[in-house]
Amino acid sequence: MDQALNEEQQRRLGELGVKKAPRARRAPAKTAAASRPRAGGEAFQKGLQALQQYIAREGALPGRAGVQEMPDGDIHRVGVWLANQKQRRDKLDAAQLRALADLGVQWAR
Structure with a gap:
């Protein structure tokens, strides 16, 4: 039971079996290292592959x-992936x- 309750409230709740x-x-x-994307990180690589295919299809x-x-x-x-990368660009490595x-x-760049 919560210490913020007065003694009477605690007693009544105790009688009810709470x-x-x-x-x-x-x-x-x-840690910062745990949340930082890795150069070979699977999610980044999938996003990069999707971006490459999108550019090849749409030309932009x-x-x-x-x-x-x-x-x-x-x-x-x-x-959305690209917008997220931009928002977190300070956590991306050089590669x-x-x-x-x-x-x-x-x-x-």
Whole structure:
């Protein structure tokens, strides 16, 4: 039972069979390295592949609504992926930025 309850409230809840819940343990905090994309990270590589295919099909970079169907049938929201990469560009490494710049992404230069 909560210590914020007065003694009478705690007694009444006890009579009803309400017991104090065990204290929840906190999850360890994420480290910067754990949340940082890796150069060979699978998600980045899939996004890059989808971006390459989109550019080959459309001849231009996608807008936010750009979608690419992958050969395995997966639908990749490549426009959202690219916007997310831009938002997190300070966490991308040099190889990732170079790969995006090679595809014509101006902010990756």
